[in-house]
Amino acid sequence: MKRSPLVVLTLLALFASPAVVQAARNCGTCAKSIKGRYITSGNKAYCSQTCFVTTLDECDHCGIKLKSRYITSEKKKFCSNACLESILPQCEICEKPLIRRHTIKGHVFCDLHAKSPRCTACQLPFLRGGELPDLRYVCETCNEIVIYNMEEAMKLFRLARQELYQITARKSRQIPKLKIVGRDRLNKLTNLRVDQQDGMQLNGFYHRTETTRTSRNGFGKTTTAKKVEKTIYILYALSPDTFLTTAVHEFTHDMIAEFFPHLDGLPLWAEEGICQYVAVLLCRKRNFSEQLESIQTSPDRIYGDGYRYFEKKLGPNNWSGLLQWMKRTDPKKLPAAAPK
Ligand SMILES: [Zn+2]
Ligand SMILES: [Zn+2]
Ligand SMILES: [Zn+2]
Ligand SMILES: [Zn+2]
Ligand SMILES: [Zn+2]
Structure with missing residues (x-):
């Protein structure tokens, strides 16, 4: 019923x-x-x-009571579009409120500006900046501090040599020549040695040539003279911190060549790994957090994997451990690729 x-x-x-x-x-x-x-x-x-x-719930921005129609975004409620937009992050360049945002190194940008050219020094998109002769860009802020001229570069170069000495107690008597170059020139130089299929962009390069001349003196005795030429190339428009980190890395190549000749023929991952490990010692000492992070997280199988091999093996801040490794190691016994 x-x-x-x-x-x-x-x-x-x-x-x-x-x-x-x-x-x-x-x-x-x-x-x-x-x-x-x-x-x-x-x-x-x-x-x-x-x-x-x-x-009733309140608008998360203005506090007004929400009637039947309101907007929700990321678990927050808003009475109107104006209230929603006022709490949205803004593109750091055009100030557009962003529902969909791109975060680059902790900075927020809109679609358009996330895709626009980035400054070579801070790696961020910029509002005002300019193009460099080697087709990189630099933002107005970084342009004030990056290294262009030889005088500033030499100051940091000498400082890097001093820093390496403090870290390793080693300083080669013959100081390498310094050349400040553009990306175009540096890429040509480094392509001689590094297969850059991983897109790794290098900031510096150490070049060394040794020539031995044998001559006979008037009494029929032979004398040999060894001539060593050493050049460190560093990219222009680096920030002072990156310049110093790069220079310490390149000086480490020089130190290996001068003080550990038995390491001649080290696989590239081991050589670059040592240089990055020493560069990280500098970064920690000077609180260069960006440079430190970029070395530690590099996906490159030579620079990144090489560094991580030593970090895993020696732990952080262990120059004496690295020194022992360098003294004991026979380069011929190392694998061609960095062990993971
Ligand atoms: Zn009541
Ligand atoms: Zn509101
Ligand atoms: Zn924008
Ligand atoms: Zn910049
Ligand atoms: Zn290197």
């Missing part, structure tokens, strides 16, 4: 006690018993508009 709703209501009125009816009609906010007209929402009743409105 099917009962009509009217019948059910009548039955309730007959059997329910008055207390139960009263409890069901208390205001969900002020708890006063409700008489006459009231508002329901969910399964609660409210005595007045004021009591009802206090139960």
